[in-house]
Amino acid sequence: MAIKQGLEQKLQQKLSPLQIQTIKLIEMPIQTLEQHVREVLNDNPVLDDTPSGGGDDAPRDVSISEVEQQETSGGSMEENYGPQDDDIPSYNLYVNNWGKDERPEYNTFSVKQSFTQSLQEQLGYRNLNEQQRTIASFIIGSLDDDGYLRRDIESLVDDLAFRAGIETTADEVERMLKVIQEFEPSGVGARDLRECLMLQLEDKKQTPAVQNALRVLRNQFDAFKNRHFQKIMAREHLTEEEMKAVMDEIRKLNPSPGGEIDDSYADQAQQVVPDFRLDYENGQLILTMPRFSIPELRINRKYAEILETGKYTQDRTQKEAAVFVKQKLDSAKWFVEALRQRQNTLESTMRAIIEYQHDYFIDGDESSLRPMVLKDIAERTGFDISTISRVVNSKWIETHFGIFPLKYFFSEGLENSEGEEVSTREIKKVLREMVDAEDKHNPLTDDELVDVLSSKGYKVARRTIAKYRTQLDIPKARLRREL
Numbered sequence: 001m002a003i004k005q006g007l008e009q010k011l012q013q014k015l016s017p018l019q020i021q022t023i024k025l026i027e028m029p030i031q032t033l034e035q036h037v038r039e040v041l042n043d044n045p046v047l048d049d050t051p052s053g054g055g056d057d058a059p060r061d062v063s064i065s066e067v068e069q070q071e072t073s074g075g076s077m078e079e080n081y082g083p084q085d086d087d088i089p090s091y092n093l094y095v096n097n098w099g100k101d102e103r104p105e106y107n108t109f110s111v112k113q114s115f116t117q118s119l120q121e122q123l124g125y126r127n128l129n130e131q132q133r134t135i136a137s138f139i140i141g142s143l144d145d146d147g148y149l150r151r152d153i154e155s156l157v158d159d160l161a162f163r164a165g166i167e168t169t170a171d172e173v174e175r176m177l178k179v180i181q182e183f184e185p186s187g188v189g190a191r192d193l194r195e196c197l198m199l200q201l202e203d204k205k206q207t208p209a210v211q212n213a214l215r216v217l218r219n220q221f222d223a224f225k226n227r228h229f230q231k232i233m234a235r236e237h238l239t240e241e242e243m244k245a246v247m248d249e250i251r252k253l254n255p256s257p258g259g260e261i262d263d264s265y266a267d268q269a270q271q272v273v274p275d276f277r278l279d280y281e282n283g284q285l286i287l288t289m290p291r292f293s294i295p296e297l298r299i300n301r302k303y304a305e306i307l308e309t310g311k312y313t314q315d316r317t318q319k320e321a322a323v324f325v326k327q328k329l330d331s332a333k334w335f336v337e338a339l340r341q342r343q344n345t346l347e348s349t350m351r352a353i354i355e356y357q358h359d360y361f362i363d364g365d366e367s368s369l370r371p372m373v374l375k376d377i378a379e380r381t382g383f384d385i386s387t388i389s390r391v392v393n394s395k396w397i398e399t400h401f402g403i404f405p406l407k408y409f410f411s412e413g414l415e416n417s418e419g420e421e422v423s424t425r426e427i428k429k430v431l432r433e434m435v436d437a438e439d440k441h442n443p444l445t446d447d448e449l450v451d452v453l454s455s456k457g458y459k460v461a462r463r464t465i466a467k468y469r470t471q472l473d474i475p476k477a478r479l480r481r482e483l
Contacts, residue, residue, distance in 0.1 A: 147258030364401030
């Protein structure tokens with residue numbers, strides 16, 4: 001086999017450690033960033049973000065710039081601290097990685113009961129034998145987050161046999177399910193929406209309206225789902241006033257009983273902390289980033305002395321300690337510079353968004369929102385589109401008319417009848433206003449909405465109306481019908 005030698009030219013782009021760190025910091029929302037800064041301060045022993053106390057004679061912390069000047073005045077690391085490849089110091093073998101939880105800010109102690117814990121506690125007050133309690137506990141563990149049991153009884157019987165080693169019958173499981181359905185919140189353990197609503201009505205004081213509502217759900221549920229009120233009234237011999245009373249009772253019910261109990265382990269209720277604040281004063285828009293400023297990181301005097309001593313000593317231990325400090329110092333300088341670049345990138349991007357949507361930020365009128373995509377802001381700032389996407393993701397701004405995610409200000413555009421480009425958000429606002437103002441006895445269909453929007457100068461297809469209606473959580477016309 002012949003051996004051949006040749007030259008090959010490749011074009012590769014490699015990110016520096018500083019660039020990688022900056023990208024990660026840009027993606028972080030403010031709460032995550034603050035947590036990360038605290039972790040870096042804890043992990044890097046040479047850094048001290050607190051001002052040194054004491055009088056004039058007290059040891060003073062050293063700024064990073066002072067240490068940089070000392071380093072510049074000297075030689076390279078190898079010249080100052082000797083060759084580093086004879087033996088690997090033990091500290092170089094230490095790996096500092098993230099823990100198993102990717103979001104350490106959620107590692108908090110809970111003092112509230114979860115949905116399942118609440119049901120298990122109520123089960124403890126029931127007089128049941130060991131097998132019945134085990135079956136009931138198994139059923140509780142099988143409930144969905146919204147409190148429904150969406151598994152059939154026979155499959156529960158099989159699972160109890162194979163997974164819990166309990167021989168039981170469908171009747172016994174059904175009896176234990178009835179026990180759970182007596183728990184709070186009312187409606188828990190239902191197998192469908194109909195049963196859920198009926199369980200809640202059965203727990204209420206049995207007024208004529210409640211009894212009529214139970215009869216409607218029991219006998220006319222399909223007609224009720226489709227809002228066929230006239231059919232229900234005719235079949236159940238109800239007057240219009242009685243039917244209105246039925247609807248009032250049903251509207252008070254909770255279709256998702258599992259959501260009534262606060263589950264402190266869920267992620268949905270995380271607090272929003274704005275990264276930016278925009279004030280409107282004396283006709284001027286003033287942008288600030290009040291929650292975060294680059295910390296004044298300083299080198300602890302003790303470690304600065306170790307670094308200086310390591311240049312001149314021949315002691316191997318002291319040289320290794322100086323190398324350790326130098327590596328931690330370099331890491332600190334990269335981190336501080338990455339923080340600066342993050343702040344500059346976020347501020348430049350937000351200012352470009354404010355400039356682009358200036359009229360909207362004056363009074364918050366959605367009709368003033370211009371069509372805007374990531375590319376528009378990338379061209380104004382000179383950043384890459386991927387950078388703008390990272391800035392926009394999970395960031396919020398507090399304005400004088402509300403708190404909004406940055407993604408809110410981005411939307412596609414459509415042409416109106418005059419050839420002008422308008423934001424899809426403006427069209428959605430008009431659509432919402434039309435639905436709110438419609439006659440609920442005869443709501444507008446999608447085709448009628450298209451015609452009305454067309455008369456207002458918006459050229460929108462029927463499928464687009466259906467898409468926007470879904471995004472706005474607006475039901476179909478027949479489901480919006482009222483008495």
